Amino acid sequence: xAVRQIQAICSSARATWKIHAISVAHRLGAVPxxxxxxxxxxxxxxxxxxxxxxxxxxDELKATVPIWKKEVYSxxxxxxxxxxxxERRSMEPAGKAVDAPNVACRRICCxxxxxxxxxxxxxxxNLE
Amino acid sequence: MAAxxxxxxxxxxxxxxxxxxxxxxVNVRVLFFARARDxxxxxxxxxxVTSGSTAGDCLIELIARFPGLEEIRECMxxxxxxxYTSNSAVVKENDELAIxxxxxxx
Numbered sequence: 001x002a003v004r005q006i007q008a009i010c011s012s013a014r015a016t017w018k019i020h021a022i023s024v025a026h027r028l029g030a031v032p033x034x035x036x037x038x039x040x041x042x043x044x045x046x047x048x049x050x051x052x053x054x055x056x057x058x059d060e061l062k063a064t065v066p067i068w069k070k071e072v073y074s075x076x077x078x079x080x081x082x083x084x085x086x087e088r089r090s091m092e093p094a095g096k097a098v099d100a101p102n103v104a105c106r107r108i109c110c111x112x113x114x115x116x117x118x119x120x121x122x123x124x125x126n127l128e
Numbered sequence: 129m130a131a132x133x134x135x136x137x138x139x140x141x142x143x144x145x146x147x148x149x150x151x152x153x154v155n156v157r158v159l160f161f162a163r164a165r166d167x168x169x170x171x172x173x174x175x176x177v178t179s180g181s182t183a184g185d186c187l188i189e190l191i192a193r194f195p196g197l198e199e200i201r202e203c204m205x206x207x208x209x210x211x212y213t214s215n216s217a218v219v220k221e222n223d224e225l226a227i228x229x230x231x232x233x234x
Contacts, residue, residue, distance in 0.1 A: 001207060001210035001211075001226065002233070004210050004211075026233060026234075037233075037234065038233065038234045058234055061233055061234045062231075062233060062234040064212075064231075065231065065233045065234075066161065066207070066226070066228055066231055066233075067231060067232070067233030067234075068161060068162035068229070068231060068232050068233070069232035069233070070162070079162050079163050079229065079230075079232065080232035081203075081230035081231075081232055082230065082231055082232050082233070082234065085230050085231045085232075086203075086230060089203075089205065
């Protein structure tokens with residue numbers, strides 16, 4: 001589904017901007033701290049189109065592509081949650097996920113369930 | 129549900145009871161991701177629900193079976209056959225329902 005969603009984002013970008021080529025890559029599995037998780041490249045005749053499309057794509061990816069990141073610390077682990085996803089959910093019409101109209105999704109859902117107490121310890125990320 | 133058979137001569141009668149039973153439930157494959165997988169202890173499961181059930185109905189059934197899912201109920205979204213869906217979408221035989229906790233790609 002992640003690949004499908006990324007393809008849909010590429011199609012949206014093409015529908016909005018005049019762009020030539022697009023390349024998207026996302027790491028899976030263990031990713032050490034400091035290494036790149038995602039790569040998006042866009043080429044176009046006009047640089048504004050390339051840059052705007054690129055920004056759109058990373059924003060959409062963070063809001064909609066079903067990929068998860070778990071940060072692993074020496075004293076625990078936590079599933080990250082993208083603010084872009086939480087904001088998009090709160091903007092969705094009722095019935096998209098939860099039908100209750102006044103549900104205010106908490107800023108952190110699963111993230112608060114970690115065992116981490118000291119965030120300064122070294123960590124690696126597990127992407128799935 | 130017992131099949132009802134009419135024993136009459138010269139009448140072609142279908143076993144209506146059996147046909148109704150076969151169509152009254154649908155099998156749905158459910159996928160759990162990230163925190164949902166932690167909470168259920170499973171990557172996937174099979175759900176049998178009555179015909180005409182919605183994704184929301186499936187979720188209710190899943191939370192009854194895996195009460196731990198209540199933790200992410202407010203923040204999860206659902207996908208049916210790899211497309212995001214609403215609670216009111218009707219599930220069909222062999223559909224694939226994904227439980228999607230808050231995502232963190234990029």
